[in-house]
Amino acid sequence: MDKYYVINDIVQNFPFISIILSLFTGILCAAVKPKKAMVICFFNLIVCFALSLTTLIYCINNGDYYVYMMGHFPAPFGNEIRVGVLEALMATAFALVMILSLMGGLKHIFHDVLPEKQNYYFLMMELLYTSLIALIYTNDLFTAYVFVEINTLTACAIVMLKHSKETLVATARYLMMSLLGSGLIMIGISILYDITGHLLMSNLKESIVAIASVGKYRLPIEVVICLFAIGLGIKSALYPFHSWLPDAHGSSTSSSSAVLSGLVLKAYIILLIKMVYRVFSIEVIRGSKVLDILFVLGVLAMTIGSIKAINSRDLKRMIAYSSVAQIGYIYLGIGLGNDVGMIAACFQILVHAFTKPMLFNTAGAFMDEAHGSRKFKDLAGAARKNMWAGIGFAIGAFSMIGIPLFGGFVVKYNLAIAALSTNRAVIALVALVVSTVLNAIYYVPALMVLFKNTNPKQKVVVFADKNDIPFIVSNGVFMVCNFILGIMSPLFISLITMGLYKFA
Amino acid sequence: MFSGLIHNFYETAAIIVFGIGFVTLLLNRNIIKKIIGFNFMDTAIYLFLASKGYISGRMAPILYKEATPTLTKYINPVPAGLVLTGIVVSVSFTAFFLAIAVRLYREYHTLDLHEIVSIMNKEENEE
Numbered sequence: 001m002d003k004y005y006v007i008n009d010i011v012q013n014f015p016f017i018s019i020i021l022s023l024f025t026g027i028l029c030a031a032v033k034p035k036k037a038m039v040i041c042f043f044n045l046i047v048c049f050a051l052s053l054t055t056l057i058y059c060i061n062n063g064d065y066y067v068y069m070m071g072h073f074p075a076p077f078g079n080e081i082r083v084g085v086l087e088a089l090m091a092t093a094f095a096l097v098m099i100l101s102l103m104g105g106l107k108h109i110f111h112d113v114l115p116e117k118q119n120y121y122f123l124m125m126e127l128l129y130t131s132l133i134a135l136i137y138t139n140d141l142f143t144a145y146v147f148v149e150i151n152t153l154t155a156c157a158i159v160m161l162k163h164s165k166e167t168l169v170a171t172a173r174y175l176m177m178s179l180l181g182s183g184l185i186m187i188g189i190s191i192l193y194d195i196t197g198h199l200l201m202s203n204l205k206e207s208i209v210a211i212a213s214v215g216k217y218r219l220p221i222e223v224v225i226c227l228f229a230i231g232l233g234i235k236s237a238l239y240p241f242h243s244w245l246p247d248a249h250g251s252s253t254s255s256s257s258a259v260l261s262g263l264v265l266k267a268y269i270i271l272l273i274k275m276v277y278r279v280f281s282i283e284v285i286r287g288s289k290v291l292d293i294l295f296v297l298g299v300l301a302m303t304i305g306s307i308k309a310i311n312s313r314d315l316k317r318m319i320a321y322s323s324v325a326q327i328g329y330i331y332l333g334i335g336l337g338n339d340v341g342m343i344a345a346c347f348q349i350l351v352h353a354f355t356k357p358m359l360f361n362t363a364g365a366f367m368d369e370a371h372g373s374r375k376f377k378d379l380a381g382a383a384r385k386n387m388w389a390g391i392g393f394a395i396g397a398f399s400m401i402g403i404p405l406f407g408g409f410v411v412k413y414n415l416a417i418a419a420l421s422t423n424r425a426v427i428a429l430v431a432l433v434v435s436t437v438l439n440a441i442y443y444v445p446a447l448m449v450l451f452k453n454t455n456p457k458q459k460v461v462v463f464a465d466k467n468d469i470p471f472i473v474s475n476g477v478f479m480v481c482n483f484i485l486g487i488m489s490p491l492f493i494s495l496i497t498m499g500l501y502k503f504a
Numbered sequence: 505m506f507s508g509l510i511h512n513f514y515e516t517a518a519i520i521v522f523g524i525g526f527v528t529l530l531l532n533r534n535i536i537k538k539i540i541g542f543n544f545m546d547t548a549i550y551l552f553l554a555s556k557g558y559i560s561g562r563m564a565p566i567l568y569k570e571a572t573p574t575l576t577k578y579i580n581p582v583p584a585g586l587v588l589t590g591i592v593v594s595v596s597f598t599a600f601f602l603a604i605a606v607r608l609y610r611e612y613h614t615l616d617l618h619e620i621v622s623i624m625n626k627e628e629n630e631e
Binding site for chain 1: 589600605
């Protein structure tokens with residue numbers, strides 16, 4: 001059973017306040033002019049960042065998690081949120097990435113979205129953030145389902161808000177695949193409720209451990225595990241369910257692409273990790289075959305996602321396919337089934353959340369130099385016309401390839417260590433090596449094209465648009481964050497370890 | 505082995521309908537039929553939940569002029585709450601999907617998703 005703390009510190013209310021604040025300020029955005037909506041959105045995100053950071057520091061000092069009762073009904077009837085180091089760390093990181101992604105693409109938001117709909121963009125972003133942190137914090141399975149649906153709806157909406165035919169088709173496909181995923185999750189929850197009679201994660205875990213120890217209901221529980229794994233796999237674009245991702249992430253405005261690939265995919269994976277530890281318990285999961293399936297799909301995603309990226313002639317589609325490969329790393333870490341692998345997977349969530357939005361935002365900046373074209377042939381030499389974005393893209397690419405000093409290297413190193421102690425070491429190590437080489441095969445030519453000296457008379461320009469201060473600042477902060485993740489990785493890994501041990 | 509399927513015919517029917525809806529949403533080319541498939545899928549889940557929450561011989565959990573309710577008289581109210589929430593979600597998704605279908609039809613004059621994608625690819629190659 002979870003321990004209940006008497007709410008004696010005001011800090012313990014902060015996660016709930018940040019959820020409810022984003023919800024209400026989001027609704028406020030619908031009623032005001034776009035510029036005001038932007039101010040409200042940034043204000044809320046900065047406040048949420050501060051609140052989450054305070055919660056994180058509180059949890060680290062406390063060294064433990066706490067369960068916060070929503071409403072007046074205690075378990076097993078009421079609704080709860082659970083706050084620990086891992087949850088607070090993810091909420092803080094997500095708030096920061098969201099602020100920086102919005103800043104980086106601010107110029108494009110006001111360019112791509114129709115003027116009368118611009119305030120709705122910020123409304124959707126606020127609701128998206130609400131659903132992300134609610135998914136991270138919630139301790140109740142049905143609440144998780146509701147926020148999964150809100151997340152899907154807002155994610156589709158921020159793709160569609162760029163006014164073009166292409167995004168419309170991409171949204172239709174994205175929505176279709178997401179609905180398949182949520183249908184599977186919903187029937188999974190129904191069957192689980194049917195077996196155990198609970199919806200709170202801690203009560204569910206008690207029942208499932210009790211049922212598993214007497215060896216009853218083996219098949220239904222395995223079916224439920226598979227339903228959740230596939231449902232969340234579809235939503236987080238695990239290979240072979242990734243077909244919607246390149247269109248949706250490639251065609252939308254740069255902030256949307258950044259947030260979709262950096263945060264939305266991760267929220268589902270965090271939910272899956274929570275399910276693994278907090279609902280099914282890691283022992284039951286290890287007894288089923290689902291980890292093998294996730295491992296194989298992760299390996300396939302790492303290689304085939306990269307091969308598809310090599311074949312694309314379009315910068316944003318290439319970055320989008322690279323997301324498929326990077327999601328593969330996370331699933332590889334989960335599929336290894338040991339704690340080191342899971343920690344590496346969580347760290348990869350952080351690294352990818354800080355790297356991919358930077359790549360998408362800089363890609364948006366390069367597209368400005370090529371009159372909106374995303375094709376490599378038009379983008380030749382774009383980085384020389386906007387060197388600041390060029391440096392950002394190079395750092396992101398190095399991190400994705402896995403060059404030391406950057407987060408991507410630490411992830412690969414930890415995944416390799418995790419793989420050594422399992423019986424799947426050879427496959428995992430070969431997959432890591434092949435995937436690293438493939439990553440280099442598409443990121444290095446992309447860098448060479450972007451930095452190509454097409455016109456010798458053209459001088460190198462550091463800031464293409466000196467008035468676009470939000471982009472300059474966000475790109476700088478992203479670069480610093482990537483360095484910090486790479487250099488100070490032991491700190492983050494120890495925080496993740498602290499959080500994960502409290503999960504079990 | 506199959507006697508369980510006949511005994512629990514509500515659940516069996518729910519899973520079959522879920523399968524029909526799932527396949528329609530995944531494979532049918534027509535967007536309107538996809539939306540119908542999605543509604544099939546969700547309705548099947550509601551049937552599953554409702555049949556699981558029902559206990560034969562008991563009545564709906566609405567208290568009427570009773571100071572101390574006897575719990576054995578009523579069925580489980582939680583699945584009904586889940587179904588209500590699910591209906592709200594499914595209605596909003598249906599509305600959103602239908603809005604997308606209207607906009608797609610205005611742009612491409614067809615509701616066949618494969619045809620729409622091929623038209624889009626053709627336009628892209630012409631550029």
